[in-house]
């Protein structure tokens with residue numbers, strides 16, 4: 222046995238035989254040039270249609286988040302822009318169809334990667350669609366998860382949502398990936414299934430004769446073996462039952478709400494019984510647009526997302542763009558250090574007109590729905606910025622204004638900021654990045670971006686204390702909220718709502734219902750005084766056992 226380490230992103234221990242997900246297809250060659258480029262180009266659309274049909278068929282057999290994931294991937298496969306670009310590469314540059322799809326899709330994936338953060342993770346989905354269409358064109362089996370014959374540990378470079386959407390949880394003992402980080406799809410999926418997972422395990426795929434593995438999601442370790450390893454499931458968290466009302470066992474309310482970015486996400490959130498929306502990322506409405514979308518276009522797009530939540534809270538986040546998530550119409554130059562540059566609310570200081578038009582569209586979408594809409598700003602650093610934003614929101618006629626706490630300075634001024642706004646929501650993805658000076662997308666720094674880092678939890682505690690003092694809501698809408706073991710800790714730290722991908726909603730709701738509030742307070746104290754993330758996890762497990 223040899224021991225590898227990575228970042229534990231879902232608790233528990235399990236061991237068993239290994240099933241390895243095939244890597245991406247090899248890069249298709251640039252030659253030979255097709256004899257009839259028009260006929261070659263005409264092969265692309267039917268291949269994309271066939272891929273989409275299969276994904277839609279799979280979507281028809283499942284519900285909720287899995288359905289939304291498969292439908293979104295299917296829609297990506299038949300994206301007219303992707304298909305027509307690939308067709309043009311065949312007719313214009315005489316590339317074989319598989320190569321043309323490869324290049325066109327890579328262009329899209331690069332644009333998403335440049336868009337940074339959350340959108341960068343979508344690049345993986347485009348690659349997945351690319352490989353499916355290429356496999357269809359080439360008549361080979363698409364890469365992805367092979368059929369499981371028995372319960373196994375799934376090993377992969379990284380996992381795409383469409384690979385795993387309809388995975389049978391009874392057959393997957395644990396997930397281990399060489400790439401990915403605490404906010405990756407693998408992490409979200411494993412927590413939703415209640416199975417252990419370790420990501421960013423460097424050297425995993427280079428292990429020769431990997432037959433069995435022992436996975437420890439708490440310690441972030443994987444023992445690999447060339448021999449068969451018996452199936453054993455120790456401390457599998459399981460998902461448990463949830464009645465749809467977020468509360469501790471003794472009835473202290475902690476709202477369990479969803480992160481959404483599209484109408485499909487909103488449908489998945491409703492299907493998962495989310496109590497509302499804690500983060501609506503509106504960037505999607507602007508993506509790929511050369512010009513700023515008209516107010517009416519925005520209003521319609523927002524309405525589609527907000528409307529399903531009649532009588533429920535929906536927090537709409539204003540545009541989170543900048544040099545790291547560039548939008549052509551903002552005309553922002555290249556910055557040497559974009560994560561620290563003019564991004565989020567900072568863009569609105571230069572372009573208040575863009576914010577004003579967005580607020581007008583949100584007011585319209587709110588009027589068209591029966592949801593309880595609030596608005597919040599990303600990337601706020603000071604009390605003055607928070608007050609500036611709240612003034613504009615109220616002047617636009619919206620009843621509730623909040624800000625995200627994702628810059629350490631804002632966490633340290635939480636009480637003063639909460640005084641100026643109606644609520645705050647902690648963005649743990651960025652807060653971790655800025656507290657540890659560690660790019661959230663850098664796999665090599667995944668351990669620093671672990672939300673169990675005690676230094677991060679101490680900052681969250683400061684914000685929770687401020688919320689209690691001022692009796693105002695404090696949410697968490699970063700990926701930390703989707704970890705069921707961490708959920709109770711966050712509640713104990715004073716967090717009053719947790720917002721996450723729809724798939725994580727039932728597991729988090731069930732975890733909150735397992736213990737009374739006082740137990741979560743004790744667990745939170747134990748996590749705060751732990752020296753390392755793995756010791757924090759162990760201490761919390763002990764407190765909750």
Ligand SMILES: C=C(OP(=O)(O)O)C(=O)O
Pocket residue numbers: 338339500502541627647648649650651652698699700
């Ligand atoms: C929720 C967050 O915002 P985003 O992931 O969109 O940057 C965060 O930073 O935690």
Ligand SMILES: [Mg+2]
Pocket residue numbers: 599627648650651
């Ligand atoms: Mg953020």
